[in-house]
Amino acid sequence: MHKKASSRFDSASKRHDGASARRIKRNIVAALIAGALSGGAFAQSSVTLSGLVDAFAGSMQPSGSQRVSTLGTAGMSTPYWGVSGTEDLGGGLNAEFNLASFFQDNTGAAGRFSGNETFFSRDAYVGLKGAFGTVHLGRDLAPNFLPTALFNAFGDSFTFSPIVLHANVPLFNGTGWPAANAGDTGWSNEVHYTTPNFSGFTGDLYYQFGGVAGDNSQHNIGASFLYFNGRFGLGGFAHQVRVNNPLPGTLGNVELGFSQQNAWMLSGKVALGIANVYANYEQTRNDNYNGGPAGNADSKTWSLSADIAAGPGKVMVAYANTKWTTSPTSVLDGTKRGTFSLGYDYNLSKRTDLYAVYMNDKITNYDTGNSFGIGMRHRF
Numbered sequence: 001m002h003k004k005a006s007s008r009f010d011s012a013s014k015r016h017d018g019a020s021a022r023r024i025k026r027n028i029v030a031a032l033i034a035g036a037l038s039g040g041a042f043a044q045s046s047v048t049l050s051g052l053v054d055a056f057a058g059s060m061q062p063s064g065s066q067r068v069s070t071l072g073t074a075g076m077s078t079p080y081w082g083v084s085g086t087e088d089l090g091g092g093l094n095a096e097f098n099l100a101s102f103f104q105d106n107t108g109a110a111g112r113f114s115g116n117e118t119f120f121s122r123d124a125y126v127g128l129k130g131a132f133g134t135v136h137l138g139r140d141l142a143p144n145f146l147p148t149a150l151f152n153a154f155g156d157s158f159t160f161s162p163i164v165l166h167a168n169v170p171l172f173n174g175t176g177w178p179a180a181n182a183g184d185t186g187w188s189n190e191v192h193y194t195t196p197n198f199s200g201f202t203g204d205l206y207y208q209f210g211g212v213a214g215d216n217s218q219h220n221i222g223a224s225f226l227y228f229n230g231r232f233g234l235g236g237f238a239h240q241v242r243v244n245n246p247l248p249g250t251l252g253n254v255e256l257g258f259s260q261q262n263a264w265m266l267s268g269k270v271a272l273g274i275a276n277v278y279a280n281y282e283q284t285r286n287d288n289y290n291g292g293p294a295g296n297a298d299s300k301t302w303s304l305s306a307d308i309a310a311g312p313g314k315v316m317v318a319y320a321n322t323k324w325t326t327s328p329t330s331v332l333d334g335t336k337r338g339t340f341s342l343g344y345d346y347n348l349s350k351r352t353d354l355y356a357v358y359m360n361d362k363i364t365n366y367d368t369g370n371s372f373g374i375g376m377r378h379r380f
Contacts, residue, residue: 049380051081055105056159056355056375063337064175064366073106075375076157076345076355080122086129093130098123112158121186121246136192139246143206143222144168144265145185147235150226151267151278153305153316154341160357160373162320162339163280163303167265175363176332180284180299180322182261184245187220201227210243218242231271238264258286258297274309280320297326313346313353337363351379 056075061067073079082100089095100122102112111117118124118139125138144167145156154161158169168185171177187208195203203225210218222239242260265282280303288296305318319340326333343357354376361369 045085045087047083047085049081049083051079051100052077052377052379053079053105054375054377055079056373058371058373058375060371060373061361061369062171062173062371063361063363063369064171064177065173065369071106072159072373072375073104074112074157075159075357075373076155076353076377078112078122078156078158079103079105082120082123084123091130093128095126096129096134097126100124116246118188118246123186125190125192127192131196133196134194136190136194138190139186139188140190140192141204141206142183142185142187142220142245143204143224143237143239144181144263146226147224147237147265147267148280151233151235151269151280152303153276153278153307153318154343154357160341160343160359160371162318162341162359163301163305165339166301166303166320166322166337167282171363175366177335177337177363178297178324178332180282180301181241181263182258182284182286183220183239183241183243186245188246190220200229201225206239208243208245233269235267236265238262259288261286276307278305278318279303295326295328295330297324297330297332299324310344311346313344316341316343316345316357335364337361353377 054073054075054077056072057070058072058075059067059069060072080100080102082098084098084100085096087095099120101110101120102117102122103110104112110119111121120139123138123140125136125140127134127136148164148167149156152161152163154164156164158164167180170179187206189209189211191207193205204223206220206222206224208220210216210220212218220239220241220243222237224237225235227234240260240262261284263282263284265280267278267280269276269278280301282299282301284299286297299322301320301322303318303320305316308315308317319338321336321338323336324332324334339359339361341357341359343355346354348354354374356374357372359371361371
């Protein structure tokens with residue numbers, strides 16, 4: 001749950017901001033590392049080392065959970081480091097690659113979480129970019145990520161963003177609350193195509209090979225779009241997920257017993273003076289697995305949020321609501337979840353910020369949870 005090295009998300013999260021001298025220094029370091037690893041294979045390439053570190057101290061209590069005091073990781077963004085590069089092939093054609101790995105800066109452990117996590121689970125692709133658009137082969141974005149992360153006040157926070165939590169983070173606390181989206185925010189074994197920018201519009205197509213011998217039906221497919229024009233922005237995605245991630249063949253975000261998920265989302269934003277207002281709506285349908293006992297399950301999620309400029313930073317406020325229905329009726333049927341977050345993000349520089357967030361979380365038939373955290377994020 002993450003992501004992304006796409007320039008569209010980079011500009012939104014400002015993770016590559018900084019003076020040109022610092023970038024040159026990083027390029028030199030990355031080139032030395034790449035040269036040491038490859039014997040000079042990248043000598044004619046532009047190579048960049050980049051990343052992000054984010055840690056917070058606080059007290060976390062999702063609905064239905066006991067309170068835990070913690071020095072946590074990934075308060076506002078998931079920590080990662082990576083090496084990316086491009087080569088000018090002439091005629092407007094460029095080769096590019098990206099290798100990026102998540103880590104937990106509170107313990108130093110690799111990955112976003114303990115469990116089935118590949119080393120380069122954020123990005124691991126090679127591609128071509130030209131007048132036709134961009135094609136990536138490897139592990140890259142899933143359709144659901146950018147239309148969610150770019151259209152809410154808390155961005156890509158998997159700790160405090162209500163819409164991101166509802167869409168992508170299951171709870172393992174006895175409530176049985178599943179993430180709305182199946183298949184992770186990145187897909188392995190993927191072909192990913194992005195169109196050129198047409199007056200603010202870009203579209204993406206995604207196909208993940210399942211690698212299941214004798215069963216070509218086991219794959220993931222999806223599409224997404226982004227459109228920005230002045231004060232307005234729109235985004236959305238649709239996907240069909242039959243393969244788990246990040247390691248196909250192991251348990252992932254798909255609920256056990258479901259054979260596939262069909263989902264779609266529409267998102268929007270508008271700038272109103274010193275404020276940006278965001279809205280999201282998503283529906284998912286999870287189909288029964290070979291007539292098994294799990295049945296079918298549908299979810300509907302909506303969210304409203306805003307960020308308001310205040311001094312050297314911004315106030316962030318957000319709410320998301322999700323309802324599940326199942327057939328046949330199960331414990332999950334009719335269950336609702338409402339999550340509210342309020343925070344302030346204080347910019348120390350273009351690359352470093354401090355934040356404080358309060359979150360209230362309530363699931364039907366479970367006690368309300370209240371969480372808060374104070375943290376720091378630094379981009380390099």
